[in-house]
Amino acid sequence: MSKPTVAVIFGSRSTEHDVSIVTAIASIIRPLELSGKYSVVPVYIDKKGQWFSDPKLKDISLYTSGSIDTFLDKQKPISLRIGVGMEIVLRNGLKQRSIKVDIVFPATHGTHGEDGELMGMLEMANVAYVGCDLPSSVISMDKSLAKIIAQAAGIPTSRFVWFYARDFKTNLELVLEMIKPLKYPLFVKPVHLGSSIAISRVNNESDLINAIEVAAHYDDKVIVEEAVTNLIEVTVPIIGNDDPRPALVEQPMVKGEDFFDFDSKYMHGGKKGKSAKRGAQGYSKLPAPLPKKLYEKSEQTALEVYKAIGCKGIARVDLLIDSKTNKVYFNEVNTLPGSLYAHNFREAGISNVKLVEELVNLALERRTGKQKLTTSFSTSYLKQY
């Protein structure tokens, strides 16, 4: 019996393009191949948005050596055949061959992928895919929308306002008026970007304007939110569809007044300003050293957020805790945690191989559930026309 084909889609037109390559190759493709259960096909979207597929694209050295562009120059972009399932169509001169894909494993971080665009295409293709679906990806990618949903489900968030970048450019006074009720220090963030890109912490109005300018440079929508005092920042990776379960509550090792920008998360092994090992792991306390009740409350809040937003497969919920009041606030959701947060799952007893196997199974389970839904309805509408 042939093995099911899993297409891992990564790269894409995103500020997190490089993070996506590492997630795909180290945390998804390698464990999938090690499981021995799947035929794994890499699908790489370059920074221009062209799609490629070749077994050599599974080799991380192709990217780290900088030879990827030369390699792609010799390759022909692929096309996709979608409808009842999905096929990758490869062309070599006049020859054409296609690979039928059974499951898609999206590994694109940020825009043009994690934001729901890719999921929309996969829904149309009617193919099983791993992770959050279109609506939950869209909601999670928009930090303001996710907070609004969470609040509607009775989950506390810090006070915030949001506005479009164009409002900031055309009507600064109105934007500042909206922000005025909020108490400094404030965080200014582009609503759609992850990996802490273009996030600023500000203590006064002059810094605020600069920070909004930076955020508006990257995104068309900006969120400004109050900082939580006596802060303990925790994050909870969760796996599952209708019956999700948390891995371990993890505490990034930062001081209350500090936060993680892109460099400290990915370039310095989490140790801000210090030279350290590569990768996002090793910058946190695992499990978070919280009192039992607060630990459980964090798990519970994260699960409530996961369900309220409708996440499927995997997601990571970031929470903010006021250590004096023990109040837990929802901060944001990441529907494709960097490197799948495999280090956390491993500590919780789930190996990388088991993690990807389970995610593939969850994708198939969700698809089976969806196929049971009725998608047609007979009417006499056309006859009446």
Place this chain on the structure above:
Amino acid sequence: MKLKEITSTYSPRFPSVVAYMLQSTEYQSKPYLNWLWRTTDFSKVQNRRVLERTSKAKLLEAFLRLGMALEIIAGIVLLILGIITSTVWEWELGIPLIISYPFVWSHLVVIPLELGRILVVEPNERKLVAQSTQLFAKHEAVKIAVAGSYGKTTMKELLNTTIGEGRSVAATVANKNVAIEHAKFAKSLNGKEEVLIIEFGEGAPGDVERFSQTTKPTHAVITGLAPAHLDKYKTIEAAGKDIFYLASFLKGNNVFVNGESEAVRQFIKPNYLTYDSSGVGDWKVSGVKVGIEGLSFNLSSDKLMLNLKSSLIGRHQIGPLSAVAAIAFDLGLSKNQIEKGIAKTCPFEHRMQPYNIGGAWIIDDTYNGNIEGIKAGTQILKELKAKRKIYITPGLVDQGQETERIHLEMGKLIALSSPDLVILMNNSVSSVIKKGLEQNTFKGEVQIVDDPLFFYSNIEHMVAKGDIVLMQNDWTDNYS
């Protein structure tokens, strides 16, 4: 024959691949030729390692390249002559010459090796061995010979570490355990050593007798008997007879034998001292604690009580450690020295060597290549507590006619240790091990791996906190 296989034979890398094959088989003609004859794709031969460019390897590679070049040139000259003279026979000879060069020279290369062995190496070795007989005879040290089908190097190192706490000790290096290595060892001695430890690496009938006559041991440790080198010994009984020559050489005095090895039992005589997990001779074991990070136990006689701790893992180590402690006591070491020496013993590289990856324990026993070691390893896996247990092996090599029976037994032993996941390498014995698992109603998952190198180098992806993984044996390129 596929196109890729043909091109691999005519590739410019072919001479280097042949040199690698010779090097990997320690320049022995028979295993080299066996490997050569069963290989179809030479591009896949250098999988685990690459050619180590020693002077011997470089010389052989140059010999091959030169020979092949000359044969091709000769073929071309004949073809040209055929064109000039318009005759056919030059073509009939020239074309086969050009086509056959890889086959001819990959076989001809054996001739200088064999000539070198017969004319140079063996006479030199005979001379050195003869000299060493004199050196060993004159040396006044206690001479402990370590023999057996398995566990010799470990036993030698345990004795060296422990006795070294109180006596001046010299031991043969690593697993260099044949006559020429004993001779080199004898040459390196200064005459002031108090204890010599000599490993006997039997390979063919009569080996142990020759080693005993040369080194003249005063003590013997026989670590066990299992199917090994059956191509030469044919039966395990024949191997046992050779190994136990050592005991008869000593007339049964100061002979320590591993009583946990089933196959040695028929050779044990009343005056031998057997060691096992209950003790050795008058020494009795009590208070055993076994864990992933080591073991501890008490060893007591009517004269003394020793509190022993070691980083070695597994209940099967209690017997050897007891024997070592008893020998050390006989050689006059104090309680403190013995305890200190035993505490310094630790797993050797790739032999029941535990290490931690992100909360998962990996027990690396990849140098283990016999069924007794498999028994010991699977017993440890059974005994240790874990969230999930994983067992990994490619199987055993050199088992001769016993191959099927041994691998069915392996399957049984693995099944009895109840791992959650068994990972086998796709090779000639994986289906037999699987059959052994099925016959013993193994209920866990079985995975067959096609690319062992990729698998071993990414093992961290397979494990999570709370797992215990036992890896037993590993096949080098010449067995894959």
